[in-house]
Amino acid sequence: ALRRLGYAPTKARKIDDDVQGSRRYAVTTEEDEEERRVDVTVLDRDRQVAGLVYRLWRRLLLASETRRRAIRSLRAELEREALMAYAAKAAGANTPRLLGTSEVGTEAALLIYEHLDTRALEDVPDDEITDDVLTEVWQQVRLFQAQRLAHRRLEGESIHLDKSGHVVLVDARSGEIAAGDLLLRLDIAQCLTYLALRVGPERSVATAAAVLGPDALAGALPLLQRIALTRQTRSALRGKDKKLLSAVREQIVELKPPGVVAQVRLERFRPRTLVTIIGSALAAYLLLSQLGQVDFVRVLTTAEWAWTGIALVAAGLSYVAAALMIKGFVPESLPLGRTVMVQFAGSFVKLVAPAAVSSVALNTRYLQKRGIPPGLAVASVGASQLIGLAFHIALLLFFAYVTGSDAAASLTPSRTLLIVLLAVSVAIVVVLGVSPLRRMISTRVRSLFSGVVPRLLDVLQSPRRIVQSVTGTLLLTLTFVVCLDACVRAFGHDMSFAAVAVVFLAGNAIGSAAPTPGGLGAVETALMAGLTLSGVNPGVATSAVLLFRLLTFWLPVLPGWASFTWLQRHKAI
Template identity: 30%
Template sequence: MRVDGREIPVTGSLLQPRIRRTSDIVRVVAASLGVGVVVAGSLITRPEWLALERSVAKIVDFLSPEQSTLVYLIYGMLILALPFAIFIELVVRRQWKLLFGYGAAGLLAVLALSITGAGISTPKWHLPVPDRFDTFLSQFLDDPRWIAMLAAMLTVSSPWLPVRPRRWMWFLLLMFAPIHLVVSSVVPARAMLGLVVGWLVGAVIVWLVGTPALEVPLDAAVRVLAERGYTVNSFRVVRPAGRGPLLLATAVDGPESELIVELYGKNQRSFGAIRQLWRWITFRSSETAPLHGSLHRAVEHRALLGIAIGDLGMASAHQVAVASLNRGWMLYAHTVPRGTPLRKLSAQVLPGVWRSLVRLHDNQISHGDLRPDHVRMCQGDTLFNGFAAAEFGASDSQRQTDIAQLLVSTTALFGKHEAVSAAVGVLGESAVVTAASRLTKSAMPAGIRKTVPKWAKVMATAREEVREQTGHDRIGSEQLTRFTRNQVIQLVLLVALVYVAYPFFSQVPTFFSQLRTLNWWWALLGLVITAFTYVGAAAALGACADGLVRVRDLFLEQFANTFVATTTPAGVGGLALSVRFLVQAGMSTARATGAVALQQSMQVLTHLVLLVVFSVVAGTSTNLAHIVPDATVLYLAAGVGVGLIGAFMFVPKLRRWVNHSVWPQIREVVGEVVALARNPVRFSVIVGGSAVITLGKAFVLWVSVEAFGGGTDFVAVTIVTMIGGTLASAAPTPGGVGAVEAALIGGLAAFGVPAEIAVPAVLLYRVLTCWIPVALGWPIMRWMGEKNMI
């Protein structure tokens, strides 16, 4: 690089990777959303938009036909000349490399709107002038391909054009919609599509090729540092521009031999704005700093905090220059941090580090990003650097977050005992316990999560060590965000519940019309039996957990389990909730998972045994041929089963998966069942609880049928419940909604139950066994969450 007659070498790549060009990425996303909105509006609400456009056109129709034609002619000539004006501007400015992107953008935009089901439809632009000049212009003005071409070309060339011509060109292009309204016409929908498609094509090309903002103004940086008394000899790229600034190690002649120059470009500005907005939306107001209105203010804030901390003698570097450069870049230069990094020292320095943090807090300053690399020692003094997240006039919450961050950093470097002991010795137990509640992911900035290996495990270790050294039974987590994870999960579950319950709602009118024939005593009996099934489930899970959890809590957890299992496919949410519940009750994760797996295994085995028993009983008194598939289906199922067995035997990857993943789990479950058989009392409780669940649901369905007049015996209903439930369990819908009802209604009909009884009986059964427990499970789950039981 040559600046003012001097050759200054630059080592390293200054090019920013595409995945870090946030401004360009935001432009592509916005253009994609624009295409989606226009397409959706054209397909869904086009008639309403046409009516609105006609109404607006009548309101603004104040020109005579001759005046409208004149306006149309003038605008048409301008829009026809627009691409040539852009071309001339690029040639005058000698942007030769940009001409390729300019042409490619126009060609791709036209091609994108020329693709039809019958192939590529070429534009019908006739250059010979017809009888009427406005007819000649309308073929361009109303053609979406011309609008798309202009939008794509203008998007590609905009970053390279002067501000004033660029604004006038965009104004001229966007005026095509008002012009159509003024001349009492409706805006063509395909013209709007052409506008957004052209914008999208141009945005993608800009993202791939780049903009002038990517050209680093190192020559301007050299001149700024020269004004500060530093003559630049060379630049060396330490870190390319990306998530953070472009970091340069700069060799200089002056008071220092080397400086650190940080350059913030347009993409850093957009990323910072998005990050600030996201934190403002998701975090509580007391946890977030005031939003910076510009990149200049953000960099200036960092420099001013560095000066303030430097006045206390606690900054590892002093500021050299802060300046705005051309093409939207900002320069922040400071000296090389002095002192030895904390990671190279011993644990003996920890008390001094904590005392320095206290001094920083006493002066109303919080650091906000206490990763290990931002703490140094020089001649016994603790020095800090990296003040991008620092705040003057810090709140109590920000100071507590500092303590939590330093706990994580020191624990990772020196171990949990030394780190926590030093913190307790300087701050006291109360302050450390309060700050330990912020040992959460939300309080840890991205810098700590990147530089601290296994930071989540380190954070959990620090929290546990604080609890042990201070003697506290439990350290709760402080809520930093506006919405907790549980609240978000509950909202998602509610939305899922509405979705899965919709088929049921569509049948509610039929159900209510049949209520006049309902025997309410039978319905009340079904509700009592349903409650007993939850007692059986709680007893079975309690026995699998070795009786470590109270039966009352287990009973309540079953209702919350029903809510979660109904709103998640295949009931996986219910299994996860049970594991979480047992872990919160004091069991280890492995043991809790084993208890839930044992309970589910015994439930399946009990269900299969009862199915065989009742099938044998039903076979002697009931004709089962109408619910058993025919021989062809059985042979087909057997063939598929044999094929799967062969695939798992002869395909190496499947065989290894079975041997290393499936078979060890099967052996573990079988071993647990064998060990369980040696304890008759516990075995009986688990089997009895599992049988109560299966037989209880069969009783509820039988009672529901009797409530509407009856029509079959208990054995047949039990077969329908078990077979129908087994078939419906494979349904992808959460809670088996739709599949369960269809299977049960079909099964009852196969045993001769009339449809006018089977349909309301099944709906009553689902109300008793599913929807009432789900309605109770929602508030119970919230209550258990507040009590830290899940």
């Protein structure tokens, strides 16, 4: 193939593959009785398949404007790289000159580049990367931007320095000609991040601003997201300061405070969304398999309507209790009626998000719309969640003890209490023994207390707020327990209130941890299992749980939707 292009190769040796895995060779040719070296890149079908799964995942994950084509024909790949090489050279950028291209049969193709004696910036020590080098990097980027060329891989393996210290850009095969604004801004964001990893955010941003101007950096501000960066840069960010992107943003804001910055969403969906979809599908499968064994006509006709009415009233009071709890943890005045509507709206939001997440997000948004600063709004909701968790654990231990005691005749702890305490102890040992878990818990607890404790101190200064918050927290749990107890009694089974409380508290904890919307599937399974283990007939347990979930999860959806719509229309959330 080289001879067909007029070269007379005398020897060749394989050198390191390029960043995309293509084979590269250093070839010595004889020209006018003089030896000359050229660099040959070989594209073949076998290497095209490498990394295919990762490229398909990125294509599925990212918005259409940012994603690369996962599979191209060999011919299209050859033409793309050649076109980028010619366009970059025409733009005046310092890149290796493309000397020729050729297909090698039907399974491979090669590109011949002039040899430049360079070393990758990745191999250059940090203290050798001067401001002059950084400035020249940005000058090369500016040449690309001026001709609307997107490199798409501005990192250490693609930025080189020649013997005289000048910057050379290589490996532009993934690039785009006639690139849109989004891709050009992504190049700036990528280069800013990589250079910040090497020399710090201050120097990276300062040299970029001197060459490109503050406006260009402000345009890249919304694109400083991990998902927008190359694989190698994302890995480097995980290994270094995780706040580096925030530091880069702060440096840009100092240069040019943004007006209204339009957020750019690059992901079609988040991996967490995929987990939720899979979890919801699994939960629906499990739930439907259970429902297939249930005679709904029998459930509705055999239930005692008096107990069903009590369960309905208790379910309705739970929304008032939730509103009282939120009001108790917010020193500012909140209208009770509108706060109750927010709790009803949460029942609608639970259809698309886990129960704990939807409640926290909606209440925080509501408080912000009431004029409470975001930090204080998050702290207030966090305080209510923290105290709610404490009460939840305390009530679980209390009712577990009461369940196993015969009218307090013996002070011997019940088997249920011992099992609960043992489970909690094992969980604590596991968390303390696994260092990643320990660090994660300590970090979250520290960040939680940094905002929540001052908010709790504000609440403790008002006895009325204390009574309101404690009453709301207790009432919220007790109304659900009363609802479940009434549902069990509606089908003719008499069960102690303490045992029902233990079943609900354990099932609710599992539902809050489940990634499915409203704990769907997990709550039903946990409650049915708990009631069955407590001696309730499996058929009665299934009927009681279905009635309970109908009253507390499905029935409030319609008024929740109405509340959500009304609150949105009146800009309350």
